[in-house]
Amino acid sequence: MLAALLLAAPGAAGGEAFTTGSFQVFGGIDDGSGQPAPQPVPEELRRRTVAFSSPLAPGSILVKTGARKLYFILPGGQAIEYNVGVGREGFTWSGTDTVSRKATWPDWRPPPEMIARERARGRHLPAFVPGGPDNPLGARAIYIGDTPFRIHGTTEPWSIGQAVSSGCIRLMNQEVIDLHDRVAIGATVVVEP
Numbered sequence: 001m002l003a004a005l006l007l008a009a010p011g012a013a014g015g016e017a018f019t020t021g022s023f024q025v026f027g028g029i030d031d032g033s034g035q036p037a038p039q040p041v042p043e044e045l046r047r048r049t050v051a052f053s054s055p056l057a058p059g060s061i062l063v064k065t066g067a068r069k070l071y072f073i074l075p076g077g078q079a080i081e082y083n084v085g086v087g088r089e090g091f092t093w094s095g096t097d098t099v100s101r102k103a104t105w106p107d108w109r110p111p112p113e114m115i116a117r118e119r120a121r122g123r124h125l126p127a128f129v130p131g132g133p134d135n136p137l138g139a140r141a142i143y144i145g146d147t148p149f150r151i152h153g154t155t156e157p158w159s160i161g162q163a164v165s166s167g168c169i170r171l172m173n174q175e176v177i178d179l180h181d182r183v184a185i186g187a188t189v190v191v192e193p
Contacts, residue, residue: 045161047081056188057188070169072179083171087163092163134155139173145189149168
């Protein structure tokens, strides 16, 4: 199923090429079919501002893997709390680094280890997937140092709150767009167990 999703051409159903203007943040491509738009992010998955004490400077990111939460630190003892998907067993990690790069509609090049691992499971991953609504990295990516890990959107909204990734931190596309617009390159990223 993943391979079919990855190989689907953006806009194929409507016969139109992908443009950022044709992408609905709360759904897929508007193909002009008149079908109702997908529902917005459920309330329980939406970001919220919370009281939060942290020694991290405002603008930093703290990921609490076990709680499946990401916090963007604000001044005055507050943070924006996002629900996230995290690495599955054997793919969790922790550490401190910085935001090294940000991308809008990022391309995806799965690491060779992931391609080999999926091949052993009988799944084919392409070596390259261009940015767009069918790309597993979703609408935005925030790169962590020179690691292979990112904070990114997803084509699998059901994975938010789950431990299913290969180590990356996933957010709903709407949420990662918000975080991407807030965080600066060079900001501290702390990932805790």
